[in-house]
Amino acid sequence: MVNKTVCWTGSDYLYAGPGRKPRFLRQLESYVNRELQAINPHEPELQELRLQVYRDVFGRFIEEFKTYQPLLCAIKKEYENTLVYQQLQIRDLEPLQCHLRLVTEECDRRVRARWEEEQALEREKQQLQRDVEAMREKETVMQALVARLQSELADQYLLYQEQSDAHESLIAKLHDLTSCSVKEEEPAHENTGEDKDPVMLRLALRVCREDLTKAQVELNRIQAEYWDVVPRCNWETLEHTHQQTLLQLERLQGDFDQLRSEHDTLLELHKRDSMHAESDRSVTEQMDESVRHQQSQLQSNLLKVLIHSDASESGALTVQEFRAALRTAFPLKSDQAIDALVASAESELDSSNDTIAYQRLYSLGANGKNGEFLSLVMRQSLEERQLYISQLRVQLGDKGEVSVSDLRGALMCVDPALDSDALDWSLSLAFQVNQWADYGKVKEEELNQCDTPLDRETVLQRLVSVLPRQD
Template sequence: MSAGGQEGENTVAVSVKPSAKMVCWTGSDYLYAGPGRKPRFLRQLESYVNRELQTINPHEPELQELKLQVYRDVFGRFIEEFKTYQPLLCAIKKEYENTLVYQQLQIRDLEPLRCHLRLVTEECDRRIRARWEEEQALEREKQQLQKDVEAMREKETVMQTLVAHLQSELADQYLLYQEQSDAHETLIAKLNDLTSCSVKEEEPAHENTEGEDKDPVMLRLALRVCREDLTKAQVELNRIQAEYWDVVPRRNWETLEHTHQQTLLQLERLQGDFDQLRSEHDTLLELHKRGSMHAESDRSITEQMDESVHHRQNQLQSNLLKVLIHSDASESGTLTVQEFRAALRTALPLKSDQAIDALVASAESELDSSNDTIAYQRLYSLGANGKNGEFLSLVMRQSLEDRQLYISQLRVQLGDKGEVSVSDLRAALMCIDPALDSDALDWSLSLAFQVKKEELNQCDTLLDRETVLQRLVSVLPRQD
């Protein structure tokens, strides 16, 4: 119903959705009403929105899509009613729909990056934990070795204290020995004197008389000799004490020397083990760094190939959507089956008739279309699980099959060569696809041989044929 009227009709039945109908009554207050009152048309639209929203299960996976469809239907009914503004409102609706499709594609492009960021974060956390555990293990080993060295030093200090104690005991024993030796000599001298006196008493009387006259002189001489001998002995004793006060018995000295040598050998062995462990640790760190660098390089190449595959898939979908939008001359968001088939032929010129028919049938099946039109924008809506629908999945599957066929042709062109050079691969690619431009060719060769474009002419590397073909699966420049 237009804003200008068509008010002469009694009723107009408008179908917004197959499962819900709104009956619109014409009259003076259908589109317009006085102050404080809502027009009947507005009340019908609000009632329809509230009724449809209540029928939607809040746990439905496609909840937002279903709610959006309700408002989309209401907006379409509003556009049909105001025919004067219908072209402008249709253009606004189309731009919103295109923007939604574009935003969905952007979200799909960013999803792998988020997954990749999560994987990189987990890998970094794992490396940090591993490095921290290694450092903790080395720190514990270092502390244990320091404890062993401190124990050795304490044991050496105890040994030195024991040696000093033994030296002191030896000096005391030596003094006791000297005293006992002096006492023994004194007793022997006294015994000799007594023996001499007994012998003299047995001599004749005249001799006794003469001996008695000489006895004081002999005694004085003997006393002087004894005093001289005592002085010499005392001097010798003092000299020996001064020179050998810190001397220990040889047996004790050899025992202590052997223990000390064993301690030194054990300390040297522990120091050698520590140096070896530190060297092995440094070697392991170096090997770990090298392995990390190689792993990072391989991971970078794999991520680059995966990104290339994902980029080509998104580019194929985006180009196909652009062709479909360009083919929509009425800007209604729908195409006839013939227009849809012609757009597919334009976007995918190398597809066979059977492949195009399969794509058309897949689109009709996904949309459950019973008439001769296809709402192509709905084909780009994500499913409940966040994946592509039947139509886009078939497009990607056909693209993969075409590329595998291209790889098979390239394998035949390379022949029975076990290893392939840059020139061999360049010639094979040009033979299969003569229209291939130089930039795309250099890009494929650089990713296949993992070198920069500027280094292709100097690259003389020979790679296994199957390795090269496997890398080319994700980078071949041929259009689908």
């Protein structure tokens, strides 16, 4: 702080000739340079500390120039109020920026996961299609093979039948020749008693040998032509295997169709669950946003009351004036709660006199967090909401499920001063009716159309985000 005990009456203290700085200006510049050098650039509240140095210098400047003091004080106050308002706005926007970043990352992750899942399903589909095509090609080849074997078997069977008939015909001819030779030899032997004719025997032997040679040639030809013919037992086995393959192909096709149907069903269920999850997440985010908005509104209203109570526009109030301002801002709070707020403000500011610099209460928070006083205000508000919910629970009694009319009656009993817009807004949050409507824009007919009762605890938990009364 600039030394306020210095009193300089020379003409060069405030004014100086050309090319020279007044002594008062040199003192202020020396103080600013000394204080700024003493600030650690790595401290988290660097900008706040630098601003405080210039606040002190500006205050010393105002004290020195008595004539312009009212105007300069008014300028300083407006800047301070604007700075506090901007800090509140920044605190409100920081959670939204963080939430937007988290939502963006989650959406990107889900898009990548959905894309990878679709790629895996596409690869599986293509593999199944390749398997089906391979089985169909195999079936076509086997059907062609079976048709060719059947044709060859029919040809070979006809040829075999012809050869068999020819062979039987030769055997019959040989048998006839042999019978004739025996009949001719027997009468000659009986009648003449002479030996058999060697010429006839040689002739019969030659005919037999010729027939035997022809039979051997025919047998060799048949063996040469039919050595690669499939036996009937093997053909029946092949036919049975083919039928089994066709049955297996039909089962695989049925399994594939069932798998595809189940996959489509699971995909539809997954999409439906995703839509429900998105809806539930939207409701939760809306409730959280409502809580943050009400907390910010509560702080802003309190600051307006404190500024209005500051008649001297000095940025500070006496303890009694501060207590009266709190009573004006929170008319329903108990004396114990007001005393706790006053004690918290004095402790946070480490005030040793009978004044409270209320503007500093809004600028002492670090890293976007509230100070001790504002945190106590928020805790008291939360406790009042919990008490409000407890009173509603008592009014609802032992009902497991409540309707819109039940909750409307309980709210009016607990808080008779609740206006119609606030009442309809609370009911819309509890029953999730027209969730995207703004405050005061919920239509009563939309609430009346919601005739489905809900679980009592679910409704009360949704009402936690609603302020119990307009303090």
